[in-house]
Amino acid sequence: MKRTRGEKIFNWINIALLVALAFLSLYPFIYVFSMSLSTAAEANRDGLHLYPRDISFDAYKAVFTNPAIWIGYVNAIFRTVVGTALTVVVTCLCAYPLSKKHLPGRRPILFAMLITMLFQGGLVPMYLLINGIGLIDSLWVYVLPVLTSAFNIILVKNFFEAIPESLEEAACIDGAGPWRTLFQIYVPLSKPILATVALWTAVMHWNMWFDALLYINDENKLVLQMFLRRIVVENSTQLIEQGLVNPDVTQFTAETIKAATVVVTILPMLALYPFVQRYFVKGIMVGGVKG
Amino acid sequence: MLLPGAVYFLIFHFLPMGGLVVAFKDYRMTEGIVGSPWAGLDNFRDLFLNEQFPNALRNTLVIAALRLGLGFFAPIILALLLNELRVRWFKRTVQTITYLPFFFSWVILGGIFLMLFSTTGPMNSILATFGIDPIPFLTSGPWFITVLVVTGIWQSIGYGAVIYLAALTGIEVQLYEAAAIDGAGRWKQTRHITLPGLTPVMIVLFILSVGQLLSAGFDQIYNMYNPLVFESTDIIDTYVLRQLQGLDFGVATAAGMFKSVVGLMLIIGTNALANRLSGGEQGLW
Numbered sequence: 001m002k003r004t005r006g007e008k009i010f011n012w013i014n015i016a017l018l019v020a021l022a023f024l025s026l027y028p029f030i031y032v033f034s035m036s037l038s039t040a041a042e043a044n045r046d047g048l049h050l051y052p053r054d055i056s057f058d059a060y061k062a063v064f065t066n067p068a069i070w071i072g073y074v075n076a077i078f079r080t081v082v083g084t085a086l087t088v089v090v091t092c093l094c095a096y097p098l099s100k101k102h103l104p105g106r107r108p109i110l111f112a113m114l115i116t117m118l119f120q121g122g123l124v125p126m127y128l129l130i131n132g133i134g135l136i137d138s139l140w141v142y143v144l145p146v147l148t149s150a151f152n153i154i155l156v157k158n159f160f161e162a163i164p165e166s167l168e169e170a171a172c173i174d175g176a177g178p179w180r181t182l183f184q185i186y187v188p189l190s191k192p193i194l195a196t197v198a199l200w201t202a203v204m205h206w207n208m209w210f211d212a213l214l215y216i217n218d219e220n221k222l223v224l225q226m227f228l229r230r231i232v233v234e235n236s237t238q239l240i241e242q243g244l245v246n247p248d249v250t251q252f253t254a255e256t257i258k259a260a261t262v263v264v265t266i267l268p269m270l271a272l273y274p275f276v277q278r279y280f281v282k283g284i285m286v287g288g289v290k291g
Numbered sequence: 292m293l294l295p296g297a298v299y300f301l302i303f304h305f306l307p308m309g310g311l312v313v314a315f316k317d318y319r320m321t322e323g324i325v326g327s328p329w330a331g332l333d334n335f336r337d338l339f340l341n342e343q344f345p346n347a348l349r350n351t352l353v354i355a356a357l358r359l360g361l362g363f364f365a366p367i368i369l370a371l372l373l374n375e376l377r378v379r380w381f382k383r384t385v386q387t388i389t390y391l392p393f394f395f396s397w398v399i400l401g402g403i404f405l406m407l408f409s410t411t412g413p414m415n416s417i418l419a420t421f422g423i424d425p426i427p428f429l430t431s432g433p434w435f436i437t438v439l440v441v442t443g444i445w446q447s448i449g450y451g452a453v454i455y456l457a458a459l460t461g462i463e464v465q466l467y468e469a470a471a472i473d474g475a476g477r478w479k480q481t482r483h484i485t486l487p488g489l490t491p492v493m494i495v496l497f498i499l500s501v502g503q504l505l506s507a508g509f510d511q512i513y514n515m516y517n518p519l520v521f522e523s524t525d526i527i528d529t530y531v532l533r534q535l536q537g538l539d540f541g542v543a544t545a546a547g548m549f550k551s552v553v554g555l556m557l558i559i560g561t562n563a564l565a566n567r568l569s570g571g572e573q574g575l576w
Contacts, residue, residue: 007477014372015381021369022388025449028403029391031413035406046416094296109293116300118502119555121307122547123531124540128324129307147299178292207396210510225398229514232402236409237517255406262402269394277387280394281453 029266035259036060043256059260069264072224079142079223080205087201088194091148091156096182098153099160113150123214130215141215142208142223152197159193160186196279206269228265232258311551314544334545344546347530350523354436355507359500362444366451367489371481373452374459386456389449401514404442405429429515432523439515439524443508454496455489462488494565494573502558505550 027048034049039056043049063069097103098110126145135141163186171181187194209225216222235258310324317330338344369389376382392400408414408428415425428434466484475483509528516524527550534543566574 004476010477011375011377014375018372018376018381018385022385024445025389025392028400028407031407032403044411046411046419048413048417090295090299093292097292112305113300116304118558119308119551120304121310122544122551123528124313124535124544124547125307125310126303127535128310128313128540129302133302144299145303147303148296153296182292203394207394207398209396209398225396228402229398233398233405233514236402236405258402258406262399266395266399273391273394274387277390280390281457 029270032259032262035256036263038256038259040254040256043254043259056256059254059256060264062254062257063260063264068219068222068227069224069261071220072222072227075139075142075221076206076224078139079208080202083143083146083205084198084202086143087146087148087152088198091152091197092182092187092190092194094148094153095156095160096178096186099157110154113153117150127214136215137218137221139221142205142211145211146204146208152201156190156193156197159190163189192279199276199279203269224265228261231261311544311548313540314548316541318540318544320538320540330541334541335549337542338545338549343525344527344530346522347525347527351505351507351526354439354512354524354526355504357436357440358443358508359504361440362447363497363500365444365448367455367493369448369452370455370459370489371485373456374485375477386449386453390453391449392446393450395446397510397514400442400446401511404438404515408438429517430519432520435516435520435524439508439511443511446511451496455492458489458492459485491573494569495575498558498561498565498575501561502554504557505554 031049034052035043036059037055037057038049038052039054039058042052042054042056045053098106100106130136130141130145135144167185167189168181171185176184207225209223209229212221212223212226213229216226313324313327314334315330315332316324316327317333318324318327373382373386376385406412410425410427414428418424418426426434428438462484466488467480470480470484505527507526507528509526512524512526513529513532516529527546531543531546531550534540534546562574562576
């Protein structure tokens with residue numbers, strides 16, 4: 001197609017704009033990487049910190065010798081692995097019967113699930129419930145309240161509905177019960193959608209911190225995000241307050257240690273992101289377009 | 292097979308809905324929900340008569356309106372710009388990079404931005420090279436809200452753009468070919484084919500974000516705010532959390548219930564409006 005002069009100019013401006021935007025998207029991450037590898041003097045220098053001029057691994061040494069980080073890591077991995085596995089299983093178990101049009105009470109059940117998407121009891125009733133059933137300070141509080149969601153179930157149910165009935169009939173004739181049909185026919189055929197559900201769930205688990213803030217008092221059961229919050233967020237907030245009283249204090253806490261803690265938290269996700277991002281895009285296309 | 296799911300929804304979704312009766316009770320820890328005496332609408336009256344809640348409600352509306360007003364169009368613009376690119380690897384790279392921040396919690400992002408926008412941070416050192424005095428991004432109310440809105444858009448722009456790009460692939464190529472034959476340039480094609488093609492997705496996303504209006508980005512605010520900007524950034528959710536921590540369960544539940552009910556009405560109302568304007572075709576249900 002021939003392009004006019006105006007379209008060519010637009011094209012170059014567009015490219016420049018998008019390159020700038022991509023840089024802005026990455027810059028905060030570049031900054032923490034650079035800071036985490038800087039010496040204390042280098043970290044205090046004015047400037048963009050695109051790369052460290054004086055390299056030091058002291059911040060990482062400090063982070064890794066902090067036992068709290070390891071506790072946080074173990075708990076975060078626990079909730080991510082166990083939580084994701086249970087979510088996938090329970091979601092399949094719900095989606096399979098609901099994908100059958102002849103299931104009695106199918107419409108009321110779907111309607112009830114839809115209600116949970118639109119209306120929630122809120123923070124306090126949830127807190128009283130968790131308190132009442134004794135989940136305070138239990139690791140299961142990370143997993144059970146977010147076991148599945150109406151959105152996940154509907155997503156998988158729709159996928160199951162697209163699988164031809166004849167496969168199920170064939171399995172039935174061969175003597176397979178519903179459990180075997182689900183796990184040996186439906187689940188293997190639904191790998192793409194289940195991978196999408198699993199990845200979104202895993203990201204959610206890795207990032208969750210609010211439940212730990214509310215329900216966990218035991219230091220040994222906190223997740224990584226909570227320790228990060230303490231080291232980075234609460235520390236900075238206190239500094240802002242103190243800084244007003246005495247401006248010199250702002251230089252006090254090692255910014256490099258905060259940066260290194262951030263890097264340690266985001267690294268697992270950053271390392272996996274290039275490989276799994278196509279599943280996220282696919283998941284949005286399936287689920288997001290017609291929620 | 293439905294049993295685990297049914298038990299889950301009953302316990303963790305419907306039971307808390309029933310727990311909303313606490314909003315109408317003078318809740319006492321020792322007596323439990325059933326034993327506590329009824330309080331009628333006292334909790335709601337306390338809520339609106341104290342100064343904090345109306346202030347939190349106002350802040351919520353201001354921040355949410357700014358977010359929705361500016362943040363709704365940003366991903367659409369990004370998707371349109373990405374759509375104009377001819378080089379596929381470049382398009383995909385930009386898409387992947389701008390999508391990245393969506394995968395990190397506000398503990399992480401908030402922590403980074405607290406460093407970037409501090410008085411000695413890189414934002415202010417860039418300004419200094421242009422001879423501009425340091426700006427108190429984190430400690431002055433209006434500046435802090437600006438930072439909230441801008442970083443909020445920064446985080447979600449790529450995610451939104453991916454949704455719109457997915458919708459773009461559904462627009463038929465013949466429409467563009469026909470328009471090109473009729474002499475429509477790129478701009479006219481965008482205006483008359485692409486944008487109308489995106490409208491259904493825009494409406495769905497708009498309804499969903501209106502439903503989220505009263506949340507106003509709690510995660511982000513809670514991880515970035517400090518006592519100095521408290522006055523202008525205390526929102527409903529931070530208010531509820533504070534009441535809960537102060538063990539004032541009745542008032543906290545009432546505030547949370549107010550938020551849930553208004554959110555539900557907003558989403559139903561917007562959906563009805565979308566249905567009416569489009570003749571019953573474009574709502575969520």
